Amino acid sequence: MATTTERMGFFTDTSVCIGCKACEVACKEWNAIPEDGLTFTGMSYDNTGGLGADTWRHVAFIEQRKPVGLQDAEVEHDAYEGLDVLGMASDASQGRDGLRWLMASDVCKHCTHSACLDVCPTGALFRTEFGTVVVQQDICNGCGYCVPACPYGVIDKREEDGRVWKCTMCYDRLGDGLQPACAKACPTDSIQYGPLDELRERAAERVEQLHEGGVTDARLYGADPDDGVGGNGAFFLLLDEPEVYGLPPDPVVTTRDLPSMWRHAGAAAATLIGGLTAIAVATGLRGRRR
Structure with missing residues (x-):
């Protein structure tokens, strides 16, 4: 399906994520996704562990023995305007050997060059008019070719029915002019939805703002149209190396x-x-x- 002239996407600003998992809950409720165990792993307070057929949004909890630099975030997010989340975290970490939390809500990247589209033999995967990538479950035959093709390990097969599932960016909501459920539910605007070009500009300004405030580790991930997947429809502002968040440092479309x-x-x-x-x-x- 041809895309519109204005591609839509996600910008996830992990610097203001508070780990509330409201996005996970909203995603499950709107898309009627089955419960996925709620297992306490003993490794983290994160009870979902990662993206999968039954987890389309996943909030990672990453503990680090590393101090958080004080900075004036001046986050312009409605009621949270001026809230210095990182500064608060730094103050709270004093006396605990510089322990900090990195929290990030991960999701399907909706790649520009999507290997999953290339390998699907039935056309179950298609690109929507919003530039997103969606699985049509009534056409999916469960071959699983798309699972190893994804450079991010996002797509997963649901054992109960054998078909693959992943984030649709709430395709049914977008058609009615609504935001995806996760972005709507996020209390800090960590997850932002909108025209991709506008989001990239906003993200670049945010990184510059963080650098000026002393957070020199801040960087964008998946926003470069010249990377190995042609840029992502869902990209992130990270506060450390991608590997820390379980993301490949230099992803490449596997069908290149x-x-x-x-x-x-x-x-x-x-x-x-x-x-x-x-x-x-x-x-x-x-x-x-x-």
Whole structure:
């Protein structure tokens, strides 16, 4: 499906995420996603662990023995305007060896170059008019080709029915002019939804603001249209290296080499056919001579 001239997306500003998991709850409620265990892992206060067929939004809790730099965030988010979340965290961490929490709400990246679209044999995965990537469960045959194709490990198969599931960016809500459920429920505007170009501009300004405030580790992830997946429809402001959040540092669309592979396979087949033809002709000429 052709996209509109204005691609929509998510910008997740992890610097103002408070780990409330309201986005996880809203996502489950709106999309009628089954409960996924609520298991206490013993490794973290995070009880969902990661993205999966039954977890389309996942808030990671990351503990670090690292001090948080004081800064004047001046976050312009309605009732939270002027709230210095990072500064508060720094004050609270004093006397506990500089312990800080990194919290980040992860989601499907809705890549510009989506390997899952390339490998789906039934057309169950398609790109919407908003530029997002959606799975049509009534067409999915459960082949699972898209699962290893995703460079982020987002798509997952639901064992109960064998089909794959992931974030749709609330496609049904977007058609009615509504925000995705997770963005609507986020109390700090950590999850922001809107035209992708506008979000990228806003995110760049936010990074600059954090740098000026002393948070030099702040960086954007997935916002570069020239990266290995052509940029993401859902990108993030991180406060540490991507690996800390369980994200690949340099993702690449896994099907990028398919065209050249087919060309090489075609050339090899042509060479083989040519060789067999030459052998057949030579054999025939020998037979005639005899």
